[in-house]
Amino acid sequence: MPFIIGTSIPEDKVLVQSVAHIYGIGLSQSKILCKKAGFGSDSRGRNVTFSKGKNLENLAEAIPLPLGPDLRRFQNDKIRRLCLISTYRGSRHRKGLPVRGQRTHTNAKKRPLLKSNVN
Template identity: 85%
Template sequence: MPFIIGTSIPEDKVLVQSVSHIYGIGLSQSKILCKKAGFGSDSRGSNVTFVKGKNLENLAEDTPLPLGADLRRFKNDKIRRLCALSTYRGLRHKKGLPVRGQRTHTNAKKRLILKFHAN
């Protein structure tokens, strides 16, 4: 089972879908990466050799955007900064309420449930 940017690639799944499991890479970006690395649209994780896996990982790391743990860290730092500045969005994050103006009277059940189960 190959690892690319800290994410395991299952051997039985289609490679394009497996690469899209990497945090920060969507389906269209994974199609582009697999095509550049020389994999077909029906390639599976079992077709990835060590050399081809390294080539795919190098192509993914050459993208200008952060991926994987770097992207998670960047997003969490942004949220922590908003909370530290006590902005409106930061307070909504702290309280576990919807951040982007959604209503809370009838919707936002998932966000509210996560708030109460986190404590």
């Protein structure tokens, strides 16, 4: 099972969908990466050799945006900063309520807490 940017690629799943599981890469970006790496639209994870996997990883890392754990860390740092400077959005994050103006009268009483909940 190959790993690309810390994400395992299942052998029996379509490669385009598997690459889209990398945090920060969507389906359209995944299609572009797989096409540049020389994979067809129906190729699977078992078709990834070590050299082609490295090529795919290098293409993904060439994207000028943070991906994977770096992107998660960046987003968590932004939320932690909002909580630290006591903004309204930071207090909403801390309480586990919707942050972007959604209603709470009937929905969102139990917003799922993230694994890296900022307290």
